[in-house]
Amino acid sequence: xxxHIVMFKFNEENKGKxxxxxxxxxxxLVSKISTLKSIEAGINFNKSERAFDLSLYSTFDSEDDLKxxxxxxxxxxxxxxxxxxxxxxxxxxxxx
Numbered sequence: 001x002x003x004h005i006v007m008f009k010f011n012e013e014n015k016g017k018x019x020x021x022x023x024x025x026x027x028x029l030v031s032k033i034s035t036l037k038s039i040e041a042g043i044n045f046n047k048s049e050r051a052f053d054l055s056l057y058s059t060f061d062s063e064d065d066l067k068x069x070x071x072x073x074x075x076x077x078x079x080x081x082x083x084x085x086x087x088x089x090x091x092x093x094x095x096x
Contacts, residue, residue, distance in 0.1 A: 001059055037059045041054060
């Protein structure tokens with residue numbers, strides 16, 4: 001199984017609303033992309049300076065399935081939104 005984790009830092013403008021919208025849009029992908037086995041998005045409550053604002057945890061059966069997800073039009077639509085409301089992101093992909 002492949003695990004895909006992404007963390008995002010959001011811009012301050014409309015931050016609260018944008019966090020909820022992005023979380024909902026990400027979690028909605030599970031019903032649209034068959035290679036996406038599970039997805040969980042969480043809004044951070046830790047106020048540490050090094051903390052990010054939202055994290056994404058998703059799973060796939062294979063690296064090929066992750067690639068299909070990455071290039072799926074529904075995912076790319078959410079990526080476009082995310083890029084417009086965030087300042088930074090970090091990613092980790094690993095085999096479980």
